[in-house]
Amino acid sequence: MAESQSEFASLIDRYAKADGVHATPIPRVFLVRSARPTLPLHTLYEPAVCIIAQGRKQAILGDAVYVYDRDKYLVISVDVPVVGQIIDASEAAPYLCLRLDLDVATLGTLLLDAGPAPSGLAPAPALSLSSVTPELIGAVLRLLRLLDTPGDIPVLAPLAEREILFRLLRGDQTAKLREIALGDSKLRQINRAIGLIKENYRETFRIEDLSDVARMSASALHSHFKSVTAMSPLQFQKQLRLQEARRLMLQGLCDAATASHSVGYTSPSQFSREYRRLFGLPPQRDIARLKTFPDGFIAA
Structure with missing residues (x-):
């Protein structure tokens, strides 16, 4: 060995x-x-x-x-x-x-x-x-x-x-x-809901739309979704939005206001609050910090 x-x-x-x-x-x-x-x-x-x-x-x-x-x-x-x-x-x-x-x-x-x-x-x-x-x-x-x-x-x-x-x-x-x-497993059903969120993470969604895609009740969807991902569908969407905004800013493609709008936020102040809650710093300070540690971005 x-x-x-x-x-x-x-x-x-x-x-x-x-x-x-x-x-x-x-x-x-x-x-x-x-x-x-x-x-x-x-x-x-x-x-x-x-x-x-x-x-x-x-x-x-x-x-x-x-x-x-x-x-x-x-x-x-x-x-x-x-x-x-x-x-x-x-x-x-x-x-x-x-x-x-x-x-x-x-x-x-x-x-x-x-x-x-x-x-x-x-x-x-x-x-x-x-x-x-x-x-x-x-x-x-x-x-x-x-x-x-x-x-x-x-x-x-x-x-x-x-x-x-x-x-x-x-x-x-x-x-x-x-x-x-297996196509009929509960995990594959949850994966279909995840796919819908990923494809439309900028848009507001109804839990009924996710339930229809997953082919399970809203209560079962919430329960199984959290069992798999440790978060609710809305929390999942929020993390996707904030990670994409962070990527756009880090690559210098836009500022915080433009990034927040591009990922679906209508309120810059809400974006800033939720960004800081997830990443620990406001957008501008977080990006400045990350640019001094490029090796932090190794994903696998």
């Missing part, structure tokens, strides 16, 4: 030379590197599995704190706003992580032979941790070694990805992965 972990870190180090999130020629596979701890980052996590080769990170969803390292991997089941922070990294031993975005179609084909799943179960929180196994690391290595032979990627990468997902399904993530893949 120690030898495999060493090779895992070496492969990421070879193909992710600079700090940041790096796409690879392998579909849905990203490599992450940071040579120092980062600021807490409010960001939107998408369905994925994150496996660390070196270093340590924490993700906060509501009141729950998920700390993961090379012994624990993180699974994300739906798009959800979280606070992420790399807490163990250095120039000598940088944070190194592989992120594999989850493909629903691939998961679905693997589940066809797995037999019927229990129905009607309440969805679990969007984030969960599991122990890394030698079999999982072996599958990850077979995937990453393909970066040395790009011509093999189209044929062999799908096989290695399926093996990784198979290893996850053989562990204690079976129920969560079933929820992600």
Whole structure:
């Protein structure tokens, strides 16, 4: 296991030379590197599995704190706003992580032979941790070694990805992965509501519209939505708005007033209050602070 972990870190180090999130020629596979701890980052996590080769990170969803390292991997089941922070990294031993975005179609084909799943179960929180196994690391290595032979990627990468997902399904993530893949699960119903909010986050929505999309009652939607995301639909929308406004200002695309209007706020004072409540500082001071810590923006 120690030898495999060493090779895992070496492969990421070879193909992710600079700090940041790096796409690879392998579909849905990203490599992450940071040579120092980062600021807490409010960001939107998408369905994925994150496996660390070196270093340590924490993700906060509501009141729950998920700390993961090379012994624990993180699974994300739906798009959800979280606070992420790399807490163990250095120039000598940088944070190194592989992120594999989850493909629903691939998961679905693997589940066809797995037999019927229990129905009607309440969805679990969007984030969960599991122990890394030698079999999982072996599958990850077979995937990453393909970066040395790009011509093999189209044929062999799908096989290695399926093996990784198979290893996850053989562990204690079976129920969560079933929820992600199966169209009639409560999680997929909540995910449809999340999709509607994401597509129309600038607009005011009615809870009835979300209920219709999710195909559940308003009370069930509220209950299951909070179980998964640790927030209400309105709080979810607010975080999306404020994160997008922050991104626009940080990139220098507009000032606070323009950013607030562009994400759907009609009151600049309300925007400023809610921005400070989420990020801890008024917009102008927050952006000035962030520009002095560019490495804080490493999302995976």
